[in-house]
Amino acid sequence: MSKLYKVAVCGATGAVGNQMIQCLEERDFPVGELRLLASERSKGKKLTYKGEEIPVQVLDENSFEGIEIALFSAGASTSKNFAPVAAKAGAVVVDNSSCWRMDPLVPLVVPEVNPKAIAGYTTKGIIANPNCSTIQMVVVLQPIHELAGIERIVVSTYQAVSGTGQKAIVELEGQLKALHEGRQPEAKVYPKQIAWNLLPHIDVFQDNGYTKEEMKMVLETQKIMGDDSIKVSATCVRVPVRYGHSETVNIATKKKVSVDEVRAALAKAPGVKVVDDPANLVYPTPLEAAGQDLTYVGRIREDISQDKGIDLWLVADNIRKGAATNAVQIAEILATDYL
Structure with a gap:
């Protein structure tokens, strides 16, 4: 019997x-x-796991006694205070927070891209989810980088409100209800109305004009792919969608590759599903990605503005692959290969 x-x-x-x-x-x-x-x-609440109701305990300094794997998604301040406590307890x-991602002693892991980085958990007892x-x-990006080398990425995101939490949904x-009833909608979670609108503003603005969310994409991409020479420019936009982040990605490669070569590489890539037949109106959307664990990619085409460029469109469920599933996949590799 395998270890529990x-x-x-x-x-x-x-x-x-x-x-x-x-x-x-x-x-x-x-x-x-x-x-x-x-x-x-949350004291007194119960949540269901495999048909069993489990009471929620209040997080404190003694919460991790005997625990072997701790999955955190309680915000950066909680992670800063309690992740070291959990690690010290064994x-x-x-x-899943932003707290440890750029710590050089903490691995930042996407299992399909850099699973071997998990081995670095022994330094602090912490692995960061991007x-x-x-x-x-x-x-x-990873299968394209392996195929042709990536020099530069320009990405624009269209991010669902669930990325901000239940209060944003x-x-x-x-x-939407207020607008339907002819009332003036209230904006409390976001600085402006999100219904029937787009907000080119996720997280706080930095001195360089980019938002913190955009700089996360720049720095995390370089760390995960292990290549600081890859140039990244991001624009992150909040859209009135419940679940599923979408992205347009423009890639400049070192070697010229055809659309067919890119499509073939992505078709074999773990965690990716190619949905790409625009002539028959086949392309991925957030509604189709919601509730799924794959990253769906379509609209694969050569960039007509440069000699070595590829454009594509990708969609994934931000709560699943963008957060929870990725963390559990890391835990699976820990359990299988390290613990």
């Missing part, structure tokens, strides 16, 4: 934490004990 692990989910009552629990069940992760942790306001932390928009992009739905 004592697993904690920190931030269990949030959208990603809930999805982590579901992914552990769907993927039949070898859980011997599941400990659900959240803040004081758990390996897989953290940003949702970065994860789905690098899954598609509620705000979008409330604004």
Whole structure:
């Protein structure tokens, strides 16, 4: 019988934490004990795992005793305070926040791209889960980089409101209802109305004019792909979609490759599904990606503005592959190869 692990989910009552629990069940992760942790306001709640109701415990300094794998999705400040506590108690932390991603001693991992980096967990006992928009992009970039080498990436994202959390979904739905009823919608979660609108503003603006979200895509892509020479420019846009981030990606390659070569490489790539027949109106959309774990890619075409360029469109579920599923995949490799 394979070993069963004592697993904690920190931030269990949030959208990603809930999805982590579901992914552990769907993927039949070898859980011997599941400990659900959240803040004081979730005290008394129960969540279901494999038909069993499990009470949510309040996160504190003693929450990780005996835990072997701790999946964190409770925000950067919580991760900063409690990930080292969990690691000191003997758990390996897989953290979904931005807290540890750029720490040079913490591996930043997308299993389809750099699974061997997981071995670096021993330094701090922490593995970082990348940003949702970065994860789905690098899954598609890696096979192209192996095929032709990537020099430069220009990406524009169209990111669902669920990336901000449940409160943003509620705000979008409330604004749509207000507009339908002829009332003025209220904007509290976002600085401007999101219903029937687009906001070219995700996270805070930096001194260089980019937002923090855009710089995450730049720096995380280079770290995951292990190549600081890859130039990245990003524009991140919030759109009135519940689930599923979409991206247009323009790639400048070192070697000229054909669309057929790119399509063939992506068709063989783990975690990627090619949905690309625009002549018959076949291309991926957020509705089709929602609830799925793959990254869907279409609109693959040569960039007519440069000699060695490829344009493509990709979509993935930001709560699943962009967060929870990626974390559980990391935990699976930990369990199989390291623990």
